[in-house]
Amino acid sequence: MNLILKIVFQRLGLGVLTLIAVSAVIFSAIQMLPGDFASAILGQSATPETVKAFQHQIGLDKPAVQRYWEWIGGVAHGDFGYSFSSAGSLGGGHDRAVSDIIVPRLKNTLILASLAAVVAVPCALLLGILAALYRNSFFDRFVNSFSLAWISFPEFFIAYILMLYLSVKFQFLPSLASVSNDSGIGDYLVKCALPAMTLVLVTLAHMMRMTRTALVNLMSTPYVEMARLKGASRFRLICLHALPNAWAPIANVIALNLAYLVVGVVIVENVFVYPGIGQLMVSAVASRDIPVVQACALIFAATYILLNLTADIIGIVTNPKLLHRR
C-alpha cells in the first residue's frame, strides 16, 4: 500500500505543479487580450481619463508580475479576488467576490454534468459490455456504426435537432434552461432535460466504444482463452475475466468525458442559455473581467487534472501488480 500512496502523492504533486504552470499560462494569455475591462463596460461614452481612472482602481496599472503574484497568493488561500465589476463607477462600489459569482454557476454546471453522467456512464458501460458480449452480432455492428456516426455530429447539431423535435414541434420540454438559484429540484430536472440529453448523446457513444474496445482487446489475451477452456460462458469471460482488467482504460475515457461535461459545455450552455460556468467564462472574456476569467480557467484546469488523476489512481488501485506486491 505504501507504494500506491507514494505513487498517488507523486501524481498529486505533479498535478499541483501542472496547475501552477497552467495558472501562469492563463495569466499571460489573459494579459495579452486586446482591449480592457474599462472600455468594455463603459462603452462608447467613456473618455480616456475615465478609462484610466477605472484601470487604476481595479489595479490594472500595476506591473503584470506583481499582479500575478498577488493573484496566485490569493488563490493559494482560497481567495479568488474581486470581479472588476465590483469596482463601481464611484469609489468602493459593492464587493463582488469572484467566488460569489462562480459558485452558483459552478453548482449549475455540476448539476447538469452529474445529471448527464448519471445517465451516460451506466448506459455506456452497459452498451459497451453488451456489444463486446455479442461481438460481431447485428446488435454489435449496429451499435458500433451508429455510435461512430454519432460522434461525428457537431454538438450544436444534436442540440438543435433535440430542440426542434422535443421543444418546438411537440413542446415536451422547455428550450430555455434558465434555471435560477431558487429553482427547485423539479424545475432543474425539467429545464436541464434538453441540455443534459445533448450531453449524454455527445459523450455516450465515445465511452461506449472505449468500453467495448478495451474489453475486445482483452478477449484475445491468453488468460481469457484459458478461462474459455475452463468452460466459462461468454458472460463470465467478459464480466469476470475481461472487465476487472479493463478498468484503467475505461476509467480514463470516463474521466475525459466527465471533464468534458464540466469544461466543454460552452456550446451546449450557449444554445440552451444555461447559466453554467462555461457561459460565464465566455461572457467574462467578452467583458474582460479578468479575475473571473482566470478563476474559471483555473477551475477548468483543476477539474481536468483532478479527473485525470482520479482515473490514474483507479488504474493504479485496480492493478493487482501494484496492489499486491511481491
Place this chain on the structure above:
Amino acid sequence: MIAEEKVMTISKVEGPAGTRQRRLWRHLKKAPLSAWIGIAIVLAYMAVALLAPWIAPHGETEVVGGQYDPWSDEFLLGTDQLGRDMLSRLIYGARNTISVALMTTSIAFVLGTGLGLLAATVGGWVDQLFSRVVDVIMAIPQLIFALLLLSIFGTSVVNLVLIIAVLDSTRLFRVSRSVALNVTVLDFVEAARLQGEGTIWIMVREILPNILAPIIAEFGMRFCFVFLTIAALSFLGLGIQPPTADWGSMVRENATLINYGDITPLLPAGAIALLTIGVNFIVDWFLHITSGLKE
C-alpha cells in the same frame, strides 16, 4: 471534441509493406461495407472540393437571387440571407472547410509527431520538458483556450489554422510519443545506435516508418476533431469569417431557420457530419487492420 488518444495506443508495429499496393488492394477487397461507404464519401467530398469552381452553378460570394429564395430549378437548395446560391456555397464550403481542416491537421501532425518522435527517441529531460508542456496545454480546455488565443491574435484564417494546429498537436504528440516509445525499445533501434547512427536518422528512418500506421489513423481521427472544432468555433463566431463560405458559420447564420422546420441550415451541419462519418469509418477500418485485432 474529446481526445481519443488512449484508444490509439493499442496499435502495434505493422507487418511487411513490400507489396504495398497488392496488400492495399487485398485489404480493400475485404473491406467492410462501412469502410466502402467511408471511402465513397471522402472521394466524393474530395471531388467536390477540387472541382468546386466547375461544378458550382454560381460564384461563392456572388449575389444571384433574393433573400431566402425557396428551392427551385434555378437555385436547387434555394438562396441564403444575402441571396447567394446555397448549393454553390455548400460546394465552396467543402473546399474552404476541408482545406482549412486539412491544413490544420497537417501542421499539427508534423509538429506533434515530430516532437513526439524526438521526445521518445532522445528521452531524458527533452522528453520530460515536452511532456510537461503538453500536460499544461492539455489541462486547459481546448475550445476555451482556442477562444482566448483567437481573441488575442485575431480571427484570421492563418491564426485559426496555427492556433488549432498547435493545440491539437499536443494530442498527436502524446500518441506518437507513446507509440514511438514502444518502438524505441526494439533491438533494431539499439542496433542502429550501435552503428553510430544519429538521432535524426533513427527518428526518421528507423522509427517513423514503423509507427506510421497508427499515426495515420490518428491523423484521420484528429482531422475529424479539428473539423468539428472549427465548426464549433465558427458557431461561436470565431472560426472562418464571412464572406468565405464555411459550413460551421453557415449553420450558425441560418440556425434560427430550424425553429421553422426548414432543413436548409441543417444541410451544412449534415455535410460536416457526413464527412466526419466517412473519415471515421475509414479510420475505424484502418485501425482494425493495423491493430491486428482479430475478432
Place this chain on the structure above:
Amino acid sequence: MRKPVFDEASPLLEVRDLRIEGQSDDSWHEIVKGVSFDLKRGEVLGLIGESGAGKSTIGLASIGYVRPGCRITSGQVRYKGIDLVSAKDRDKRALWGAELAYVAQSAAAAFNPAHRLIEQCQEPAVIHGERGEKKLRDRVIGLFQKLSLPQPEALGERYPHQLSGGQLQRVMTAMAMSCHPGLLIFDEPTTALDVTTQIEVLATIQQIVREFGVAAIYITHDLAVVSQVADRIIVLRYGEVVEEAPTTKMLSAPEAAYTKSLWAVRKLDKQEDLAAKPILHLRDVDAGYGNSIKILDKINLAVPRGRTVAVVGESGSGKSTLARTIMGLQPAFAGTIEFDGMELPLAFKQRSGLLHRRIQMIYQSPDTALNPRRRVRDILSRPLQRHLGLSGEARRQRVAELMSMVELNTRLLDRFPSELSGGEKQRVCIARALAVEPELIICDEVTSALDQIVAEGVLKLLLRLQQQIGITYIFITHDLATVRAISDWIVVMHRGEIVEQGPKSQIMTPPRHAYTELLFSSMPEMDPTWLPRVLRERQSAGIAQNVSAEMSM
C-alpha cells in the same frame, strides 16, 4: 447433453484426418493436413516438431478448440465417442475444464492478473456447478500439496505476478487437475523456463500423469524433454505426421530422414583452442541500472583473439547485462575494459566511430533486430556507406559478397524482413554485423529463438566465419548444447557473479563448482530414465530441496 455409448476398450481420443486452415494475410492456408492418431486412457502422447509444424493447433483441436483465425475444414475429433468438431459450443463448454483440460505455455500470461490463484484454481469446478467453498478450497490445497508447492495453504491467496514462472506452471497444472479431467493438453509447458526450473515442472507432470492415470498430449520441440514424459511420440512437420512410434523405439531407431536429422543436431562439437592473446580484457567490472542497482559484481574476464568465449547462466544471472556493459550501453560503474591493448571508454556515446565498427552485437530475436520497414538491401548497405564510405557498384558488390558469406541468395535482397524465415533473418543480422569488418562480435542468445536444425546451421556458419576471418565471439547462451558446439572458454554466471570459468574441457567434465554441476546436470538427456535418475541422485544429495527453496523466494 446426449451421451453416446462409449466402449471402455476403445481409444479415449480418436483424431481422424484432421484438417485445419489458418488465416494469414487475409487468405486461408492449410496448416494441419490430415492428421490422425489415437490416445488411450492413461497414455501420454508426445507431439514434437519445429515451429510452424502445427503442434499447438492440433493439441487445441484435440479438445475441440480452434483459435480465432483458424478453422477446422474436415476430419473428426472424438472424445469418448463425442465428435468435438461438430459439437455445439454449449456442449463443448460442458466438457472443457471438467473432462478436457489445458496447460498453456506461458503461465504468467494464462493466469488472470486480477484474481487470486485459489479463485482461479477453483473456477473450473465452480463453472461446472460444484458448490461448497470449503470443499473446493481443500481440494485445491490438496493438489498444491501433492505437487509439493511451498506453503500450500497460503499460496492460493497470492496473485499470479507474485510467483515465479516454475511455480506458476505447477499451479496451472493443479488448476487443470482440479476437476480430475480425462484428458490433459500440455502446450510446451517448460519452454519458457530455465533448465533448473524445468526439471521441477517435468517431475510434477510425470507425477500427475502417473498418479491420476490421465491421458495427456505433451507438445514440445525438445526431444529430450518429450522423452521424459511421453509413452509414444508423433513427429510433425508442416502439419503432417512424419513418424509415429513408442518413445524408446523412436529414440533408438528413428526411421524417417527428418527425424534422424532432428536427432543429429546435438552432435556438433568444436575443438578447443586457446593459444591466443586476449583482445578484450575486463577487470573488476561492476555494472547495473541507473546509479544504484548493481547487477554485475567484480567481473574479470579475458577474451582470446579469434576464439569463442561462452557465457552461460540462467535468466537473471547477468549474462545480457555483461554483453551490454561491454558494448557500453549500460556503462560500468567501476573497473576497466581493455580492447586490443587500449582502454575503452565505458559509455558507448564516448566511443569513436571506429570502435563502434570494431565491436558488433547480434541479438537474440531477429524479428525485432531488423527494422521491419526496411529491405534487406537497405539494411546491409547502410553500414557500408556509413562506416566504409562505399557507394554505387562497390557497395552493391560488397552486399552481394556479404550475402554469399552468410549463405543467402541475393534474391532475398529486395525482401522485407517479415518475408524471410527466422534463420534467414538471423543470417541477415550476421551479415549486417560482418559488413563493417568487426573484430569482436557479441552474440546474445542468437540461436535460442530458432528451431534446432536452423540453429545448427547458424552455429556452423559462425564457426566457419571464425575460421575464415578470425573473428572473436562472446557467446551468451543458456543452452549447454550450444556451448559445447561453439566455445573455447566457458564462463558460468550466477546472480551477477562469475562462479567459475575455464577452458571448455575443464568445465564440461566434473568435478566442478556446485552451481555449475546443478546447471549441467539439469540439462535433459535423450533417455527416458534420465529424469528419475537425476531426481533420485539429487534427493540423496539434498540438492533438489535447495533448488526448490531458492525458487520459492
Place this chain on the structure above:
Amino acid sequence: MSELEYWAGRFRKGQISRREFMGRAAAIGATAMTSNLVAKIASASEPKKGGFARFAMAAGATTDTIDPGTWPDTFTQCAFYGAMCNNLTEIDAKGQVVGDLAESYEPDKEAKKWVFKLRKGVTFHDGKDLTATDVVETFRYHMAPNSKSAAKSLLASVKNVTSDNPNTVIFELDGGNADFPALVSDYHLPIFPAKDGGGIDWAKGIGSGAFTLENFNPGVSAKLKRNPNYHKNNLPYFDEVEFLSVTDVAARTNALTTGEVHFMAGCDLKTLNLLKRNPKVKIEEVEGIGHYTFAMNTAIAPFDNADVRRALKYAIDREEIVKKVFLGHAKAGNDNPIASSVKYAIDPEPKYSYDADKVKFYLKKAGLETLSIDLSVAEAAFPGATDAGVLYSEKAAKAGINIKVNREPNDGYWDNVWMKKPMVAVYWNGRVTCDWMFTSTYAEGAAWNDTNWKNARFNELLVAARSELDDTKRASMYAEMQQIVHDDGGTIVLVFNNYVNATSKNMAHGDVVKIWDMDGFRMAERWWFD
C-alpha cells in the same frame, strides 16, 4: 366625443356586445366604416392589469451591476433604468421632453441655469420620500472628480448642482444649453436615494420606478414586482416582470414561439418573414436613431479632400445595402446623423444615391482618375458591417474606386481600429438632441470626433445654437449644420437601423417612444397583456 366614439368606448370596455355595437353604428349611419373600426378597436384595446411578463433580452453579462454609472447594455437599461427607476425628465412618443420626477423646469435667459421643481408625493421603494437631496447626490455621483461614470462627460458642462428647498434642484452650466432637460433623461441618470453622509445607495436596487427588484442574477436574469405606490397613474400593468439574458438569437426565437417568454429583443432579420407567419407572435418594428457609419479620417489623404469624400458618398448603393444586408429593416442614411424623429431634423439635399457618373466627376475634380482605399470592418462595429463593406466595394469598383475591405478582429476593435485606421465602420447609438450628437462626434476636438473633422462655420453655429432659446432660430441653425455635415463631413451615414423585436400576440402597448429601443427601454412600465 362623437357618438360613434362613445359606443366604441363602451364596446371596447366590454359593456356592449359586438353585435350591439354594430347595430348602434348602423343606427348613426356609420355602416361603411364599422367593420374596420371593430378590428381597430379590438387591437388597440384598453390596458388591462395583471400578468407575469417575461422578456428575453439580447444582452446581459455577468459584469452587469446596478451601478447607474455603467449600464452598458439593453439588459441593465431595461431592467434598471426602464423598470426600476425614474429620471427628472423623459422623452415621450412624439420625441418631446416631458417631466417625470420633475414637475417643471425653467432656464434662465441664457439657458445657463436650470431650475427643476420636483413632483410631490413620490416615494422610493423603501418608503422614503423623494427630495432634492436625492437628485443632487445622484448628479454629484456622476460628476465627482474621481467618478468613472459613463455619464461624466455628459455632465461636463454642469458646473454645480444645488438645491434651495426639498422640492427644487438648480443646475448651473458653464455655457447655455437649451437642451439640458433632454440631457437629464439619459438612462444613466435616474434618481437614486441619497445615503447619509453623501453619495447614493444604488447597491440595494432601490429606485422610485414602476417595479421593485426581487432578485438579480448578473448575466442571467432579473425579476421585479409591481410597485403599488407608483407615482404614475395606473402604471404599471404587469404584476411581475422578469428579464432574461438570452444572447443566442435562435434560443430567443425559440423561447418566444414556445411561449416561454412574451417578448424577444432583436429578431433574426433573416427569418423575420417566417416568424411573422407564426400566429402566436407579432413583430414590433420601430425606426431608431442609432446609425451605422463609415468614418473617414479627414485629416489624412485622400480623405482630406472634400471632393474625394463626396465621390465616396456617391459610390455607395445604400438602397441595395438596406435591402440585402439589413433586409429592409433599416432606413438608408443621407450622411446626416440626425434621425428624423429627433427635434429639428431635416433631410438635406441633394440625396446621395449611387451614381457612377458623379463619382467619376468628383474624382476628376479632385484630380484623380481612380482611387484605392482600405476600409476596416468587423461585426463588432455593427452586425452586417462586412457584408455592407463587400457590397460597397463591389459597386464602387464599377465607378473606379477600389475599396479593399479589411476584416478586423472583433476583440479590441474599438481600441485598435476605431479612430486608428483611416476608414472604419462605426456604430452610433444616436443622441436625443442635435446638440448632443454634434457635440460628441462632430465638434472640433471632441473626444470621439472619429473623422477628425474641422469645420469653422459648423463649430461656430454649434456654440451659438446651444444657448439660443428661440425655437425658430435654433431650427434654422441646426438645419444649416446638418447641411454642412451632409456636404462636407467625413461620415458616410449608411443607415439608421430599425429596432426589430417580437412579442407574443397578447402583449399590447400604446404609441412607442422611438429614440431608444423597446419603447425607450420602458416597455415593462408601459405595456400590458391583452
